[in-house]
Amino acid sequence: MIVVHKRISLIIIACCITYSCFGQSLDKSKTGPGEKTIYITKYDSNPPPLNFRSFGYKDGLPRGPVTAFVQTDDGFVWFSIQKLGLVRFDGYHFRIFKPIAGDTASLPNDYIFGITKSHKKGLWLASAYGIIWFDLNTYKCKLIPLPPVYLLHPQGYALFEDSRQRLWIYNYSGASSLFLIDPRNNQFIGKENHFATVAFTGEKMNLDDAYFIDLKESEDGNLFITGKYFLKFNPGLFDFTVYKKIKNDHVDYMTLAFDKDKKHVWLSGWNGLIKYNYKNDSLLQFNFEKTGSQKNIENHSFVSPKNNSQLWLPNEQQIRVFDKINGKVFLYKKNNNENLSVTERNAKGINGIEWFWDYKSGFVALLPSVNRFTYNKILPKDERVLCQWHDATNNIIWYGTEDRTQIGHLYKYNTGINKFIRIKIPVKGIGAVRFIIPL
Numbered sequence: 085m086i087v088v089h090k091r092i093s094l095i096i097i098a099c100c101i102t103y104s105c106f107g108q109s110l111d112k113s114k115t116g117p118g119e120k121t122i123y124i125t126k127y128d129s130n131p132p133p134l135n136f137r138s139f140g141y142k143d144g145l146p147r148g149p150v151t152a153f154v155q156t157d158d159g160f161v162w163f164s165i166q167k168l169g170l171v172r173f174d175g176y177h178f179r180i181f182k183p184i185a186g187d188t189a190s191l192p193n194d195y196i197f198g199i200t201k202s203h204k205k206g207l208w209l210a211s212a213y214g215i216i217w218f219d220l221n222t223y224k225c226k227l228i229p230l231p232p233v234y235l236l237h238p239q240g241y242a243l244f245e246d247s248r249q250r251l252w253i254y255n256y257s258g259a260s261s262l263f264l265i266d267p268r269n270n271q272f273i274g275k276e277n278h279f280a281t282v283a284f285t286g287e288k289m290n291l292d293d294a295y296f297i298d299l300k301e302s303e304d305g306n307l308f309i310t311g312k313y314f315l316k317f318n319p320g321l322f323d324f325t326v327y328k329k330i331k332n333d334h335v336d337y338m339t340l341a342f343d344k345d346k347k348h349v350w351l352s353g354w355n356g357l358i359k360y361n362y363k364n365d366s367l368l369q370f371n372f373e374k375t376g377s378q379k380n381i382e383n384h385s386f387v388s389p390k391n392n393s394q395l396w397l398p399n400e401q402q403i404r405v406f407d408k409i410n411g412k413v414f415l416y417k418k419n420n421n422e423n424l425s426v427t428e429r430n431a432k433g434i435n436g437i438e439w440f441w442d443y444k445s446g447f448v449a450l451l452p453s454v455n456r457f458t459y460n461k462i463l464p465k466d467e468r469v470l471c472q473w474h475d476a477t478n479n480i481i482w483y484g485t486e487d488r489t490q491i492g493h494l495y496k497y498n499t500g501i502n503k504f505i506r507i508k509i510p511v512k513g514i515g516a517v518r519f520i521i522p523l
Contacts, residue, residue: 103450141447144178149443152199154207155433156220163447164196166245170209170218179224189224192216200243208243215243215253217267231263231272246301258311259324260296280315280324280391284365289326291315298339303346310338310351316362329365330358337385343408344392351395352387357406357413370411388430390438396430398440403427420496467493473520482520494520 092115111282147164155161161173169182171190184190184411198210209216215228218264249425259278266273278291291313298310309319314330317323320403331350333339336352347363349457357370390405397404403416433449441447471484483495494507 085205092509101267136440137432138446138448140386143446145446146178146180146406150441150446151197151443152210153429153439153441153447154199154429154432155256155437155439156201156207157434158220159434161433161439162199163441164199164209166197167194169194170207178399180481181218186324189222191218192227197313198242200245203244203247203249203252209247210243226267228267228270231274233257233261242296242299244299244301245309246319247305248319252299252307252319254296254299255310256295256297256311258296259291261296264319276518277323280313280326281326283316283327285481289328291324291423293325297337299451300342301339302342308340308342308349310340310353314351314360327362327365329367330360332372339386339388341387341389350395353385356385357384357395359408370406370413388432396438398427400428400442403440471520472505484520 085216094152097314098161110420114523120506129238134466139148146165146168148168151164153161153163160175161175163171163173165171169180172179172181181191182194183192193211193213193216195212196209197212198208199358200208205220209218213227214230217226217228219225219283230241231253241253241261242256244252246252251267253261253263253265253272255261259275259280263272264277265271271316274419278294280289280291281287282477290494293309294313296309296314299307301307305319307319308316310332311494312332314327316325317342317423332353338351340352341350342348343350343359348362349362349475351358353361358367359370373388384399384404386396388396388398389455390396393408395406395408397406397413405415405416406413427440431439431441433439438450439447440450467485469483473482474480479498481497483491483494483497487493492509496505496507496510497503
């Protein structure tokens with residue numbers, strides 16, 4: 085049955101066989117109408133403290149340097165360990181994928197230093213012996229040999245799959261190393277003329293001495309690249325644009341994060357934290373005094389969005405948070421039960437999970453904020469809640485209940501105006517509502 089109310093569609097699943105919460109039956113002889121008051125939960129927007137959970141050797145983590153880390157949409161965590169192979173973690177157990185002699189579909193080699201999620205239900209693995217396609221449906225592999233320009237330095241490249249499912253390869257050699265990969269026939273498409281157009285002047289600039297470090301895609305499909313220069317690459321035209329105001333002469337590691345306004349990027353690594361407007365060539369530079377007992381913000385080479393108004397600034401020693409609104413940086417303050425031993429790199433997970441990992445200590449999961457609930461006497465005494473769904477956009481909580489005659493009911497609670505409405509289900513004698521699924 086589908087209940088439609090104010091543009092919201094819900095699937096209400098009711099069962100005629102009565103099961104109760106937590107495996108207990110509703111015994112009328114033991115529970116009278118006046119002996120138990122039914123409570124429901126009201127959303128409280130003040131979240132409790134976040135919680136870090138660490139995963140290290142004592143948890144079964146295979147020993148060795150962690151070289152890459154991602155979480156796929158099915159919830160599995162995948163990471164590579166140097167000279168060991170690819171590891172899958174399901175929250176409880178670690179499974180290692182290694183080369184198997186005589187099995188051409190197994191992992192071709194165990195020297196993996198990069199993992200890129202694919203839109204095609206698979207992983208792209210960067211290895212010293214070639215690019216590996218790892219199919220997440222079959223766990224079978226395919227090896228793509230590296231182009232000749234990579235054979236001299238096969239251990240220093242990275243892979244990136246854009247929103248149009250095109251696979252790119254690049255390394256520190258800069259413009260000459262950027263190739264579009266056609267995995268169907270193992271072709272690498274590049275550009276021989278390595279020139280860029282200087283933004284705001286239209287001049288031409290040679291990129292032979294450029295090198296690439298970090299590459300990310302903007303919402304309009306362009307690729308922005310950090311390195312010796314800050315570049316924008318148009319994949320359709322295969323053209324570079326260089327922003328000369330941003331220059332990294334010291335060959336320091338530098339990463340970038342996009343702002344929600346679609347015109348600013350945040351650059352961190354070589355000279356503090358920079359907010360750069362690539363639309364009008366203006367920038368703001370943030371330098372800070374020491375925070376706590378650690379070093380200045382200049383030592384943060386990794387920047388990642390935390391939310392719309394804050395950035396993560398992790399390094400090898402600690403995790404800091406930068407507030408975009410007031411321009412301040414502060415240490416992330418953990419709780420007593422949080423193990424915050426891994427602080428170097430951030431990876432986005434699913435369902436709001438933040439992961440931090442490094443080469444030495446393993447990884448930790450920063451669990452998403454779980455909203456507090458306050459209890460209110462709203463439902464009738466002889467009904468109990470079996471399921472609920474919180475529509476955060478409209479400040480509505482939907483409840484499926486069961487009364488003592490095993491009849492199901494549906495309620496709508498508006499948390500904004502504290503209004504409680506019973507929704508009539510147009511079926512007589514329906515069993516208890518077991519699931520509420522938004523469409």
